[in-house]
Amino acid sequence: MKLFLTIQREVVKKPLISQVILETGVMINVERAHIDSNEGWVLIDIPENERERIIERFSELGVEVKQLENAVIHDDHECVECGACISICPQEVFFFDPGYHLQIEEDRCILCGRCVPSCPHQALSIRQ
Amino acid sequence: MQKSIEEINTRIRDGSAVVITAEEMPDIVSELGEEGALQKVDVVTTGTFGAMCSSGAFLNFGHSDPPIRMERVWLNDVEAYAGIAAVDAYIGATQESTTESLRYGGAHVIEDLVSGRQIEVRAISKGTDCYPRRTITTELLLDDLNQAVMVNPRNAYQRYNAAINRSERVLETYMGTLLPQSGNISYSGAGLLSPLLNDPNLSLIGSGVPIFLGGGTGVIVGEGTQSSPKTGFANLMVSGNLKNMSPDYLRAASFTGYGVSLYVGLGVALPVLNLDVVRNCAVRDEDIMVGIIDYGTPRRDRPVLRQVSYAELKSGSVLIDSEEIRTSSISSFSHARQVALELKKEVEEGRFTVALPTVSIDREKVNRPMRETRQTPRVQEIMNPHVVTITEDESVKTAARKLLKGETNHLPVIDADQKLVGIITTYDVSKSVLRDGNSLKVSEIMSKKVVVVAPDEPVDVAAQRLDQHNISALPVIDANYHVIGILNAVDLGKLISKKGWHS
Numbered sequence: 001m002k003l004f005l006t007i008q009r010e011v012v013k014k015p016l017i018s019q020v021i022l023e024t025g026v027m028i029n030v031e032r033a034h035i036d037s038n039e040g041w042v043l044i045d046i047p048e049n050e051r052e053r054i055i056e057r058f059s060e061l062g063v064e065v066k067q068l069e070n071a072v073i074h075d076d077h078e079c080v081e082c083g084a085c086i087s088i089c090p091q092e093v094f095f096f097d098p099g100y101h102l103q104i105e106e107d108r109c110i111l112c113g114r115c116v117p118s119c120p121h122q123a124l125s126i127r128q
Numbered sequence: 129m130q131k132s133i134e135e136i137n138t139r140i141r142d143g144s145a146v147v148i149t150a151e152e153m154p155d156i157v158s159e160l161g162e163e164g165a166l167q168k169v170d171v172v173t174t175g176t177f178g179a180m181c182s183s184g185a186f187l188n189f190g191h192s193d194p195p196i197r198m199e200r201v202w203l204n205d206v207e208a209y210a211g212i213a214a215v216d217a218y219i220g221a222t223q224e225s226t227t228e229s230l231r232y233g234g235a236h237v238i239e240d241l242v243s244g245r246q247i248e249v250r251a252i253s254k255g256t257d258c259y260p261r262r263t264i265t266t267e268l269l270l271d272d273l274n275q276a277v278m279v280n281p282r283n284a285y286q287r288y289n290a291a292i293n294r295s296e297r298v299l300e301t302y303m304g305t306l307l308p309q310s311g312n313i314s315y316s317g318a319g320l321l322s323p324l325l326n327d328p329n330l331s332l333i334g335s336g337v338p339i340f341l342g343g344g345t346g347v348i349v350g351e352g353t354q355s356s357p358k359t360g361f362a363n364l365m366v367s368g369n370l371k372n373m374s375p376d377y378l379r380a381a382s383f384t385g386y387g388v389s390l391y392v393g394l395g396v397a398l399p400v401l402n403l404d405v406v407r408n409c410a411v412r413d414e415d416i417m418v419g420i421i422d423y424g425t426p427r428r429d430r431p432v433l434r435q436v437s438y439a440e441l442k443s444g445s446v447l448i449d450s451e452e453i454r455t456s457s458i459s460s461f462s463h464a465r466q467v468a469l470e471l472k473k474e475v476e477e478g479r480f481t482v483a484l485p486t487v488s489i490d491r492e493k494v495n496r497p498m499r500e501t502r503q504t505p506r507v508q509e510i511m512n513p514h515v516v517t518i519t520e521d522e523s524v525k526t527a528a529r530k531l532l533k534g535e536t537n538h539l540p541v542i543d544a545d546q547k548l549v550g551i552i553t554t555y556d557v558s559k560s561v562l563r564d565g566n567s568l569k570v571s572e573i574m575s576k577k578v579v580v581v582a583p584d585e586p587v588d589v590a591a592q593r594l595d596q597h598n599i600s601a602l603p604v605i606d607a608n609y610h611v612i613g614i615l616n617a618v619d620l621g622k623l624i625s626k627k628g629w630h631s
Contacts, residue, residue: 080177080379080391080463084304086444086456087312095444100462118305120179120381120389120458 001051002031002068002107003058005042011062012040020057026050031110043068043110071109071127074102078123085115085124129166129402136170136399137481145170147397147475149468150326150409157410165406171475171482172409174323175340175395175467178316178459179381181302182282182353183221183390185238185370188274189249191215196261198251202226203237210251214259218279221380221390233388235380238278241270242342243375276370278342282352284394286324286362287418290315290441292433292453295424297596300385304458306423313420313446313455318464319413319438323396324362326409332398333364334485340395340471344372345480348396350487356495366394377467393463395471399482413438420446426589428497507590508583510620511604511613517542520549520571527570528557538601540611541574547609550574580605581615591620 007016012035021028029045046054055065072093081102085094091108094115115124139145146169148156153172157165187208189198192215201210201217205227208217223234240247246267255262270276291314293299293306300306303314319325327333335350346368355363377393400406418441419432436446442461445452474480516534518527520541527539531554541550552574560573581590581602590602594617604613 080460082178082391082458082460083456084314084458087314087454088305088307088456100460100465114305117300117384120304120383121379121391122382 001046001048002071002110003044003046003051003054004066004068005044005058006064006066007035007040007042008062008064009039012038014061016058016061016063017042017044019061020054024050024053024057026054028054032112068107068109068111070106071111072104072106072115073125073127074104075123075125078121079119080121080123082120084118084120088118089115129163131166131170131399131401133399133401133482133484136401139170140475140481141478143476143478145475147171147173147472149465149472150174150321150398150411151465151468153326153406153409154320154412157406162403162406162410165410166400166403169400169406171472172326172398172400172405173395173468173471173475174318174326174398175321175393175464175469175471176284176318176323176459177377177391177393177463177467178318179302179383179389180280180283180392180394181222181389183238183278183280183392184219184234185276185278186212186216186218187276189215189217189268190272190274192261192264192266194261195259196251196264197253197256197259198264199253200251202248202250203234204232204240204247205250206232206234206237208234222388224388230382230384230387233380233382235388235390238370238390239375239378239380241273241276242370242373242378244269270371277367278346278370278373279349279365279367280352280392281365282354282363283366283392284323284352284364284396285317286322286328286357287360287416288316289419289421290436290446290455291423292420292448293424294422294433299423300383301423302383302386302389303423304383304456308424310448310451310453313441313453314458315418315438315441315455316457316459317418317438318459318461319416319442320411321461321464321468322416323394323398324364325411325416326398327396327405328357328360328362328408329404330357330362330489330491332401332405332484333396334488336486337396337483338480339366339368340393340397340467340474340480341366341368341373341377342370342392342394343374343377343470344368346394348485351489351493354495355489355493357489357491358494361495362489362491377463391460391463393467395467397471397475397480397482399484413442420448426592504586504588506583507581507585507587507604507615508613510587510622511583511615512619513613515540515603515611515614517611518552518570519543520569520574522570524557524560524568524570524573527552531557536601536614536616538603538614538616540578540603540614541570542611546611548578548580548603548605548611550576551578551603578603582606583612587620590615594620 032043208219221235225232291303349365352363379391416438
């Protein structure tokens, strides 16, 4: 499962992720990150059963943790189910069911945003 | 056995006609045989729903008081072609808004009209004795127009090539986003549901045949512009009343980096008259082949990587050089299916009868490229052949001397075999002085990734390449990677002023 960490200025220079990995022994996969001198955000993937522990520890360290849900916003009305989003998504979030209707597995999204400009009908956006 | 069109229309009118979609036909033929299918099936409906850039509509606004001869017209800031008559205009789907650029265009105006939304009409004129008014601004609904006649010059392509990109950068095209280094394949078309693939010999599809167009009933005008039936790339010019259409089947689109287009739902009901029709309508995705074309080559004749069937394209991936490349469509199969089903329903309920062409389309026609009497200039015509080069083991100091003496800002770097291995600029040399200065070698400061151009490439391609990479010169190399010249942005500028491209 994916967690979105917002790292505030006060703690941005600390090795937070390494610390949590060492302390908890949980394998954390960093999927995307953006950090500058002021603040930053990191998208991590962790085993589902470690959810509570990881959220608790990061929160104690001053990191705001949100579970990533409904990352892809799909406008049903605008979408014509052409499928232009399918092959350009590196995470294979989009696919057709046997009836050629577009299905979205949002859990796979890493917020890269590549699908947004690739949709000819402006039916996709990413929750930031 | 043969069936007549009258026989089929009688059955449609009394509600006994057997209508199926082109998707169901292959299995029916397998099951009943060709004769059996001919006996059982009366009509096969087809459908397609994709980006059809070449679309638009003639609009008649009626006369204002005092009247105006609308010389230039804007609809929601999208210019329509008004060189027709006093109060008529043709709004083209790909025309972009003067204020919103590609976020809004002619296709959006059409979708707005069909959706019942009000549009702003603005026009200007010099004023004449009979039409004294010089400007007008008004808001109109589709119902306010006397006529709104969709006339699409080129729709419903029989088939269309699939696109791949072997270059190093992302391409934004009318085929959607093409990832670099063959990252994906994009295709467009309804495959076995495509109207023209079910009548490849154009025996049923031609002028005067009624069709499903944009949710209403339209008609085939004749061959579309650039139609090429002989090579399997036929298309149709179609027309219909915008007032009967629906936004479910006409959808505006904006392709990032390309522009505006209109998705059009179009379907043809094919009367099953004889065994030829049965055979043609039994086409399967496995039988429909298209080329995979490299859009990374910005020329008319692009390399074809391989032929591929629609079945393979629809499977989600295609093998190229034993690598699986993911595919996706830019047209909508679910909506194409909806078109075929809607048309099937209309025929079954007796609201849509079939007809044969009044004038046939020439099936031998082949599309020709443009005859160019003035060839676009090539790189070799304007490149500087007296290019100064340097070898990679020479010192930066030597490079600085050469740069000064040669009065150039770019030095291509060559190896012992005279092959291009890098490039250094005045900027690289200046920067290096601040580091270790004199002791450095050319190989330590050069850029190894050199953007190059071939002597026979058109200068437009070279200009675009300079622009894309944000650089000011391109080494010109031959087939052996030997530097034979250099092309400067300045040379390109001179060419434009000298040859007067636009005059």
